[in-house]
Amino acid sequence: MNTSPRTRTVAGCIVLAMTLGSALAACGGDGNPxxxxxxxxxxxxxxxxxxxxxxxxxxxxxxxxxxxxxxxxxxxxxxxxxxxxxxxxxxxxxxxxxxxxxxxxxxxxxxxxxxxxxxxxxxxxxxxxxxTGKPLTKKGLDVTFGPRAGTYGVGQPITAELSKPVGDRAQRAIVERALRVESVPRADGGWHWVNDKELHYRPKEYWPAEATVRVRSELEGVKISDRLRGGRAKPLKLSIGDRVIAVADASSHQMTVYRNGKEIKKIPVTTGKPGFETRNGVKVVLGKEYYVRMRGTSIGIAEGSAESYDLPVYYATRVTWSGEYVHAAPWSVGSQGSANVSHGCVGMSTANAEWFFDTVREGDLVQVVNSEGNTMETFGNGFGDWNLTWQKWRKGSAILGGTPEAPDPEQAARLRPAAV
The missing domain is CATH 2.60.40.3780 (Immunoglobulin-like)
Structure with a gap:
């Protein structure tokens, strides 16, 4: 038994309380030690x-x-x-x-x-x-979060680029536990290892409209392996705007745009024709370019062939790195709303393209349905993160277990020009 003076005093109070009853108050509280x-x-x-x-x-x-x-x-x-x-x-x-x-x-x-x-x-x-002492090794694993600070749509994933590859599952778990994402209002989400040097974070559902998202690393100084410790990372703060989702139906040739669940505009469109079908699935707006020169050679169409083109394109909203846009296509107005005649992009009138260009921001969502095309790539050609079910997304976590469902991103895709 502990024989410190404090312990003896407490024990003495207990004995006194049992003997006198009324002395309980003198021992403090209800007599419980x-x-x-x-x-x-x-x-x-x-x-x-x-x-x-x-x-x-x-x-x-x-x-x-x-x-x-x-x-x-x-x-x-x-x-x-x-x-x-x-x-x-x-x-x-x-x-x-x-x-x-x-x-x-x-x-x-x-x-x-x-x-x-x-x-x-x-x-x-x-x-x-x-x-604690200084690390024996000077090698540090730095983390760069993306995108840049600013305001984004509800579909914007968080990216974490590592300065060195981490392939071991136990080491990945150490890294993943140290990368913190907090959202107000709260949105449950998780990290997914794209490859040895890149992770993406997304909520189970989209971010709440008007949310504030903060990202930070607690990895600095933490041992990852015998030769590697966590390095520095600059924290990131994002603001989330309205919930803007555009649904392009390739079969009805219509795009319906919603803001916070309410339809705000329906636009006649044309999508990819046979052989150039538009990708199905959810795509995240990557950026907006007022003017883009689009050439058929950029997507493998031989110059001088019947499908060849070289066109100035305006109000181009990019959704893939390989050149898929939502843009003005005044040359196909006669087919918009009735036929698919593009080389993979979603085309509309200049007035509608300007409205769309002014309405959406990076991180907003464009979903293509009922196309004969393949599903949008999960990684490497933009953000196709939302095309994985939540169950499959969780398999890409080193903490929850499983193997990432997608291959290493094809960085060369970022360099490919546009299709129309």
Whole structure:
């Protein structure tokens, strides 16, 4: 039994309360030892951190706390560094040992708060601060978040580009746990590993309209492997605008535009003709270009052939890197609303294209339905992230398990010019 003065005082109060009854109030609260002020539990527990305050702890070793008093136990432990990063840990069933389960950061200051309980139920407390040493390796894994700060539509994924490849699943889990995304209002979501150097984050559903999204990394100084530690990352803040979704129906040759669930415009369109069918699926607006010169040679059409073209195109809203746009097509006005005659883009009158150009922003959504074309690529040709079910998306997480469903992005696709 703990024999500190504080413990004897609490025990004495209990005996007095049992004898006199009315003395309960004098002991404080209702007489339960848990109502007493916590005593200093320094003699009850031990840490595996250096005793010398000038000596720094090894960040590669887990933090361990042990109950030294056989009659006492640890009831709770919280540990965090100066930046607010919490250390995950596990407490044994008998309360005799707690150990960290997430890596400590190098060159960081930690504060540990330990709560204990003696055999009489009296609460103890100990607060410890310690510093970790500098990492032995200088190699750092830097993270670059995207897109740039600004206002986006509800379909905009978050990207995380890593400065070095991470292929091992356990190492990926360390990285993924340190990449934080917070949304107000809240939107549950998850990371998906596109390849060894790129992750995407999206909510289960689209972002809430008018949400604020903050992205940060807690990876700095954290050990990922024997030769790699987390590096720096600049945090990111995004504002989400209205929920704008345009649905282009290739069979009815109509595009319907919705804002926050309400139809705001119906536009006659033409989509890809046989052999050049428009991709089905959900696409995210990548950008807007007032003028684009589009050539058939950019999509493999031989110059001088019957399908060859070289046209100035205005009010072009890009939805794939390979050259699929929603744009003005004054040469096909006679077919808009009745036939599909384009080489893969969604064409409309100049007036309608200008309205669409002025209405949408990056991150808004264009969904093509009832086309004979393939489904939009998930990665590598823009953002086809929403074409994976939530179940398949979760399989791309190193924490939840599974293997990413999509291949490594084809970076060359970003360089391909446009189709009309």
């Amino acid at each position: 848990l109502s007493a002020a916590p005593y200093d539990a320094a003699d009850q527990i031990s840490f595996n951190t250096p005793d010398d305050e000038d000596e720094k702890a090894d960040p590669d070793k887990p933090l361990e706390i042990t109950a030294e008093d056989s009659d006492g136990r640890i009831t709770d432990v919280t540990a965090q560094d100066a930046s607010g990063r919490h250390v995950a840990g596990e407490l044994s069933a008998d309360g005799t040992r707690w150990h960290s389960t997430s890596p400590l950061a190098a060159d960081a200051r930690y504060t540990v708060r330990v709560s204990t309980e003696d055999e009489d139920g009296a609460p103890g407390r100990k607060v410890l601060t310690f510093d």
